[in-house]
Amino acid sequence: IVGCPGTENIEGRQIPNDDNFELGDVPLHTAFARSCNTTMGRPAVNLPPDGLTKAAAQLGLGIDYVAPGMTTVTGSVPVADTSAL
Structure with missing residues (x-):
């Protein structure tokens, strides 16, 4: 289960979802299917x-x-x- 808030501040940058939609806490596959930018942004900063x-x-x-x-x-x-x- 991952969070999908409408916006997320990641390292000083405000990351929004399209039209700031939010899903609350959902399974990862749901966040991916709905293109939840805020869910994917945080782990992405730790990748090469x-x-x-x-x-x-x-x-x-x-x-x-x-x-x-x-x-x-x-x-x-x-x-x-x-x-x-």
Whole structure:
């Protein structure tokens, strides 16, 4: 269970969710599915610059899927220039 507040101050930077939505305490898979930026922001600051990129790839982001008759777009999570927010 993780928290998903509407905004979160992480190392002096205010991180919002889209329209500041909040879910309260939810399972991690729910926070991920709902794109809860505030949940993902805190652990991200402890990762190396390519850590979030690697984790995202393990969850299927940035992978090119082949599906006949349709275009697939899974997003991207570029490597950070620095570990700072």
